[in-house]
Amino acid sequence: MKISDLDIRKLWVPGSLLVILGLLSTLTLYASTYTVILTTSIFMYINLTVSWVIFSAPTRYISLAPAAFFGVGIYTSATLGTELPLVIVILIGALLSSFLALLIGGLTLRLKGIYFTVFTFGLVELIKHLLLWYEIKYTGTRGRFVILVDNNTIYHIMLIILIVLLITAYLIRRSKYGLALWSIGEFEDAAAHSGVNVNALKTITFAISASFMGATGAIMATRWTYVDPYIAFKTLYSFMVVLMAAFGGMGQLYGPVVGAAIFAYLEEVLITKFPYYYMLAFGLILLAVILFIPDGLVGVIEDWQEKRKGKQHANT
């Protein structure tokens, strides 16, 4: 029985994933331009949220730095976009973000709990003001025009980043490295005593997570056409990411994916259909989620599965 179960799954799951991948990668052929644009924006939120979950979900270090790494990517694109090929710019965005994360992580990941959170929040403001000061003092500009890139190209690059990110996140979860991260979240001292190099592990994971945020920012900037430090380093993005992860639930990898996708789509629908009540509706939905499904969508699905399993046992 078990073997046949596995066989079916082995065929069905990768098969359906391939079909979805095929559909998504050919979306530009059959969907309207605006659908492609909207999906790109949804992918942006998924990328940021899943990157955040890689580090913050297992370790339970709540980072409010996504906006900082995202912004570094955006500014990389704004400054280098006209000089270098797009792919190189995105790679540099990813590298700069991860370098910043290594630096910050090395300095601050010894901070615990709320102290780390507050520091990461401050980081966004720090970079924003530093950049503002630098631009005004040395370049005499405030904002920058970003090179225009074809919508379909942006979409495909965003999709590629998403796929690489999901594979990375999946592999980390399955590896002993992922297990060590979860053990840090459970009880950091115990993890250290069991031989886990907690500081190195945290810092490296933080950097991996940041590199995807940087890459996402670098490609997204080309959609925004004009950026300034206030646009690029917006703390709202940090909070949105945490909310999306909480909405989806962090226990499983599909949680943040579904959470971010639904949240981003909902935002679009509310903004366009109910522009005057958008904030109110958003607030009510958030309240309902926090009150009624504190474990997010993952929690709801797991509950449902538990119940189903229970029924099966009762029947046999």
Add this chain to the structure above:
Amino acid sequence: MGDKRITRRDFIRGAAVTGAGLVAASCAPAAEETPTEVPKEKIVVGMSRPLSGPLQVIGDSAFGPIYNRWVQEVNDAGGIYVEEYGKSLPIELKIYDDTSDVGTAVRLTEKLILEDKVDFLWPACGTAFIYAQAPIANKYGYILLTMEGGGTTITPMLPSLPYIFLSLSFSDWYELPVLADLLGEKGAKTAYVSYIADLHGIEYSAVAGIEFPKRGIEIVGLKSLPPDIKDLAPVINLAKASEADVFCCFAYPDQIMPAVGTSMGLGYNPKAWVGGPGVNFGFFQAAFGPAAEGLIGFTTFARGSSPELAAFADMLYADLPLEAQDWWGHPLYWAALETWKAAIEKAGTLNQDAIRDVLATETFDTILGPTWYENGLLAKDAHPGEIGQWINGVFEVVGPKDKATAEFVYPKPEWPAPPEE
């Protein structure tokens, strides 16, 4: 770990469900796209506006009252006559909330153009927003007449953006050259310039740095203000110590209002006190009353400019509170909409290219008088004024001199004495 056992299966299943959902969601709007020829009944104008977020207050007091009133007036008169359809078509506004976020504004702009297929695009609010919108509107061949936002940075790019027209006046178009003329003539020798550390502040301080010395005014102090500054006392003290004839505060109401208050509190009364945008609004007068006397700001008109403009002020401000008056932007926005309507009527079609050509080449009769565009900018010679000053409770035009509605007061009067305890 318990988590790990179910990770793989559930992840894959979840990912599959999500992907399928995404694809389904993506396909849905695509399926709706079946273009059908229906008789044209209205002109749909799309806008991404800050209905929430930090820019809401600006949007609601600047272009907001203008487009609401203007559309109402036009529709009451039957709409805009379009020869192609042989009838007048009313305007329907389709407004989305960009939540004061540039990324959202860009996406909604493309939604309006690509999905809603609006007939025309009207602008978002704020310099950064119109800069982000301009290349997009231009790419899709949509005319974009911008309203709230400066133009110095984008002006050199306008030749490559033929669909973009700027209505608002700004630093070197042609406010600060006029200000420098006025001050130079009265014998001002030194100026202390403070400016907000953003695009607006940088543009204005840089232009002042060029125009003031040309008229023999030396800039003796230059200080940038962080956008979230609350305490202006250190800056005012520095300006006071510099003993400059002129004090400039190129910032927003949030900085200019406390700067005026602090100047009064510290007894700093330079011969000229310039601030904008901020001094030009009705709410400035409402807040400072007689203390506003002599303060200088940017403007376009006063009731004395022309009977047409006096009638415009009476019409627009009859139902609006004093706080909502804007002597700088309102007439230019209104006139820009008038040129847009006239261009449609002249072109006789809703075709963007035909209307663009009319806008770029013709001269229109608006509340400003003859109005036209020069390389994408509303011609400076069409501006009824550039520099304003509060004189006897009215924000009069004092420069340029041939368009002035009152004599420039220099030096400014003393601050009113504090009320007796």
